Amino acid sequence: MNIEKVILRQIKMDLLHPFTTSVGTEYDKDVILVEVQSANGHSGWAESVSINEPIYNEETIDTNWPMLRKFLLPELLKAPIGHPREVSERFQSIRGQFNAKAAVEQAVWDLYAKEQGRPLAEVLGGTKSSIEVGVSIGITESEDALLKKIAGYVKEGYKRIKVKIKPGWDVELLRAVRRRFPDLEMMADANCAYTLDDIPRLKQLDDLNLMMIEQPLAHDDIIDHAELQKHLNTPICLDESLHSYDDVRKAIELGSCRIVNLKIGRVGGLQETLKIHKLCQDHHIPMWCGGMLETGIGRAHNIAVTALPQFLYPGDTAPSSHYWERDIIHPEVRMDRGEMKVPDQPGIGFEPDIDYIEQLTSHKETFTPKEMAVRQHD
Numbered sequence: 001m002n003i004e005k006v007i008l009r010q011i012k013m014d015l016l017h018p019f020t021t022s023v024g025t026e027y028d029k030d031v032i033l034v035e036v037q038s039a040n041g042h043s044g045w046a047e048s049v050s051i052n053e054p055i056y057n058e059e060t061i062d063t064n065w066p067m068l069r070k071f072l073l074p075e076l077l078k079a080p081i082g083h084p085r086e087v088s089e090r091f092q093s094i095r096g097q098f099n100a101k102a103a104v105e106q107a108v109w110d111l112y113a114k115e116q117g118r119p120l121a122e123v124l125g126g127t128k129s130s131i132e133v134g135v136s137i138g139i140t141e142s143e144d145a146l147l148k149k150i151a152g153y154v155k156e157g158y159k160r161i162k163v164k165i166k167p168g169w170d171v172e173l174l175r176a177v178r179r180r181f182p183d184l185e186m187m188a189d190a191n192c193a194y195t196l197d198d199i200p201r202l203k204q205l206d207d208l209n210l211m212m213i214e215q216p217l218a219h220d221d222i223i224d225h226a227e228l229q230k231h232l233n234t235p236i237c238l239d240e241s242l243h244s245y246d247d248v249r250k251a252i253e254l255g256s257c258r259i260v261n262l263k264i265g266r267v268g269g270l271q272e273t274l275k276i277h278k279l280c281q282d283h284h285i286p287m288w289c290g291g292m293l294e295t296g297i298g299r300a301h302n303i304a305v306t307a308l309p310q311f312l313y314p315g316d317t318a319p320s321s322h323y324w325e326r327d328i329i330h331p332e333v334r335m336d337r338g339e340m341k342v343p344d345q346p347g348i349g350f351e352p353d354i355d356y357i358e359q360l361t362s363h364k365e366t367f368t369p370k371e372m373a374v375r376q377h378d
């Protein structure tokens with residue numbers, strides 16, 4: 001692959017509806033888009049899934065930009081790349097920065113797939129032609145508001161719903177949802193809001209036939225989760241705690257989770273995703289694809305990984321219209337009766353709407369191998 005140019009753009013997008021979790025509320029999103037261009041005219045695209053504040057992981061859009069320009073892009077551009085797997089190898093000595101690394105690596109994967117004229121899902125080993133879709137529902141102002149929202153999403157056809165919980169907004173609430181929707185495929189996501197002192201409270205969730213409870217305990221823990229899982233029948237799914245193949249290996253070994261939420265950004269890219277996928281297959285651990293309120297570009301990557309066979313549950317891959325007045329790709333991501341088609345076009349299979357992206361752009365910077373070489377000697 002001959003990468004001639006990398007373009008970073010930062011855009012701002014208003015969310016159609018604010019999104020509240022146990023740690024904060026997102027009203028809009030600043031997004032860093034990475035475009036890698038090759039000599040033969042193809043462009044690969046991806047986005048950093050960092051949000052505006054360091055409340056999900058330690059990264060933000062404002063920490064990603066200087067890491068990209070100072071460390072990651074010089075590594076990428078220092079010599080030609082044969083295969084996208086080499087990108088994560090080059091980034092190995094740089095600590096952390098998972099979302100930023102993934103954004104670059106995923107753009108290279110998209111470029112690679114386009115150069116081969118094949119869909120990204122197929123290049124990764126995906127086996128599905130359509131995927132099932134779930135929806136993640138933020139904390140609402142009342143129980144009634146939540147029940148109304150769920151009724152709407154059930155009507156739209158979503159295959160499972162995920163309710164955000166926190167202490168005091170949990171047992172009674174989920175009981176009310178279960179009473180109203182006895183057969184609904186339902187799960188809860190705590191975003192780290194509990195401790196082991198809450199075992200008695202969390203045990204009450206066992207009667208509600210939840211598919212799983214996501215990340216009940218601290219973002220950096222896999223030990224207490226193993227203890228908690230011993231007390232619960234409901235499977236624990238980890239999100240924040242898993243950054244790598246080795247994290248997942250240790251969590252499986254300890255019994256810290258029975259299900260894995262995979263976010264490509266959180267684990268540093270698609271190569272790591274593929275390693276985790278193989279590990280979960282070998283251990284019969286179901287996976288599903290989490291979301292970070294992505295634009296259509298990040299969403300397209302999420303759809304591609306969800307086509308892999310071990311992605312056994314619906315993911316948080318709602319269609320464009322769930323998040324945005326207007327998305328930045330053509331066509332927009334659509335859902336039909338709770339399913340989405342995996343695109344059969346080359347690469348991510350959706351065309352970035354470059355004119356609209358340019359309108360939304362607040363900063364832009366271009367990098368070439370030559371300029372990087374000059375800068376390295378400054």
Ligand SMILES: O=C(O)CCC(=O)c1ccccc1C(=O)O
Binds near residue numbers: 316317
């Ligand atoms: O993209 C989506 O719809 C999923 C939203 C979601 O749950 C989420 C959004 C931002 C940060 C963390 C999470 C999470 O899965 O914990």
Ligand SMILES: [Mg+2]
Binds near residue numbers: 189214239240290
């Ligand atoms: Mg989560």
